[in-house]
Amino acid sequence: MEDARKTVSSGSPLEPQIGFSRAVRKGRHVAVAGTAPIGADGTTTSVGDVYAQTTRCLDIAQEALNQAGATLQDVVRTRIMLTDVSRWREAAKAHGERFATIRPVTTFVEVSRFIDPDWLVEIEVDAILDNDE
Template sequence: MGNRQTVRSGSPLEPQIGFSRAVRVGNHVAVAGTAPIGDDGSTVGPGDVYAQTVRCLDIAERALEAAGASPADVTRTRIMLTDVTQWKEAARAHGERFASIRPATTFVEVSRFIDPDWPVEVEVDAVVDGAST
């Protein structure tokens, strides 16, 4: 399946936990659970599920691009929420990004994330057509 490529986002948790923001093997790209963290390390949009979902998707998109993929290559997304009753706000952000791509998508409720100010995290999987990297 080709060489393994890892993508880092600069999160201080990456070396501590021992993970990469994204991993590409051959034409498959997996983006790790992505939290709504700003470039300065602070939580983006506290209390705003829509804004936080947009931020998660922005981070995931940057990771995809660093791995040689694009949103058009996305085959699956997972939206994890601490309160699934707020799914419509997350879905609005997801729909704005993926309405024409329409990946397989799952919304799940989780008990919590590392930071209690994060009500949402996003995972993304992609398959890059014709890739041999």
């Protein structure tokens, strides 16, 4: 399976327009695209709440990982983008609840804004599986 490529869709109508997937698995590697705090109804969840939005982003990313055949245990890197980096501890709390024992490398960065002004956080995740099955 080393050369096989699997894409995971979020169902977003923007995927074909932009040309992206929620996640891509290539062999043992899984990359999850920037994941925003979008609810099942397509609207932003928990407006104003960094912790809750981070939790939602991680829920979405975890589901994408699972669909690609990975788990949180396979995660080696996360990138947490915030519109206000001074609120990093709120995002860190949610991240720590998922990754305290896994401990991937993690980067927090501040960005000027996201596509939706109500998004306070967006997260990218990279995983490497132990085997390529």
